[in-house]
Amino acid sequence: MNINSAHTSSSTLSKKSIYSITPFTVLDYPDKTSCIIWFSGCNMRCVYCYNPEIVLGKGRLSFVDISGFLESRKHLLDAVVLSGGECLLHDSVLDIVKALKDMGFLVKIDTNGSRPLMLKSLIEKSLIDYVSLDFKATSYKFETITLSNFYPQFEESLKILNNSGVNFEVRTTVHSSLLGLQDIESMAETLYKLGYKGIYFLQHFCNDKASLGNPGESWFGNELNDMSKNNLEIIFR
Numbered sequence: 001m002n003i004n005s006a007h008t009s010s011s012t013l014s015k016k017s018i019y020s021i022t023p024f025t026v027l028d029y030p031d032k033t034s035c036i037i038w039f040s041g042c043n044m045r046c047v048y049c050y051n052p053e054i055v056l057g058k059g060r061l062s063f064v065d066i067s068g069f070l071e072s073r074k075h076l077l078d079a080v081v082l083s084g085g086e087c088l089l090h091d092s093v094l095d096i097v098k099a100l101k102d103m104g105f106l107v108k109i110d111t112n113g114s115r116p117l118m119l120k121s122l123i124e125k126s127l128i129d130y131v132s133l134d135f136k137a138t139s140y141k142f143e144t145i146t147l148s149n150f151y152p153q154f155e156e157s158l159k160i161l162n163n164s165g166v167n168f169e170v171r172t173t174v175h176s177s178l179l180g181l182q183d184i185e186s187m188a189e190t191l192y193k194l195g196y197k198g199i200y201f202l203q204h205f206c207n208d209k210a211s212l213g214n215p216g217e218s219w220f221g222n223e224l225n226d227m228s229k230n231n232l233e234i235i236f237r
C-alpha cells in the first residue's frame with residue numbers, strides 16, 4: 001500500500017487510534033470472511049458493554065502499524081470490519097477506509113449511531129459496504145443505559161441509512177434488567193415508523209462476559225423468539 005498516495009494522508013494514518021485487531025472471523029460480516037479493527041475510545045458508557053478495556057483504553061496501533069498485516073490478507077479476506085469503541089469518533093477513519101478500499105476490501109462499520117455526519121460523509125464518498133447500527137434503547141431509557149444523550153443522533157443515523165442504498169442492519173443487545181418486552185416492542189414500532197425495512201436483530205446479553213457497568217444476570221429466554229410485528233421481521237440471535 002502506498003500510504004503517501006494522493007487519496008490518503010500519511011499523518012492521519014500514523015495516529016494511534018486502534019486498540020487491537022482480530023485477524024480472522026466469519027461471524028461479523030454476513031457471508032464474508034473478515035478481520036476486525038477495534039478502535040479505542042467511545043462517547044457512550046453502556047452498562048452492558050463487553051469491551052471496557054477498549055472503551056477506556058488508549059489507542060496502541062496506527063493504521064501504518066497494521067498495514068503489513070492487511071497487505072498480507074489481500075485476496076484472502078473479503079472484508080474489514082471497523083468496530084470499537086466507536087470507530088466514527090476518529091477523524092482518521094476517513095483516510096483509513098479510503099486506504100482499505102484502495103486495497104480492495106469490502107468495509108463494514110459498526111456504530112452506535114452518535115456520529116451521523118461522519119456516517120453521511122463516508123456514504124456520500126461510496127466508501128462503505130455494510131453497516132451495523134446499534135439501537136441502544138427507547139428515547140426514555142437511552143440516557144440510563146448509555147450514560148449519554150445521543151438518541152437524536154441515532155435517529156438521524158437511521159434516516160441517513162434508510163435513504164442511502166447501503167446494506168445495513170439494526171441490532172439491540174437486550175438485558176432483562178435494562179429493557180423489558182414493552183421497551184423492545186416500542187423500539188420495533190419506532191423502527192417501523194422511521195421506515196426501516198430490514199431485519200431487526202436482538203442479541204441477548206452474555207452473562208459470562210465482564211461488562212462496563214456489571215448489570216448482573218439477564219434472564220430473557222423464548223419470549224424474544226417471536227416478536228415480529230408490523231411487517232418488521234425481528235430475529236433473536
Ligand code: SF4
Pocket residue numbers: 042043044045046048049050051055084085086112
Ligand atoms: S457497547 Fe456502548 S460503550 Fe461499549 S463500545 Fe458500544 S457504544 Fe461504546
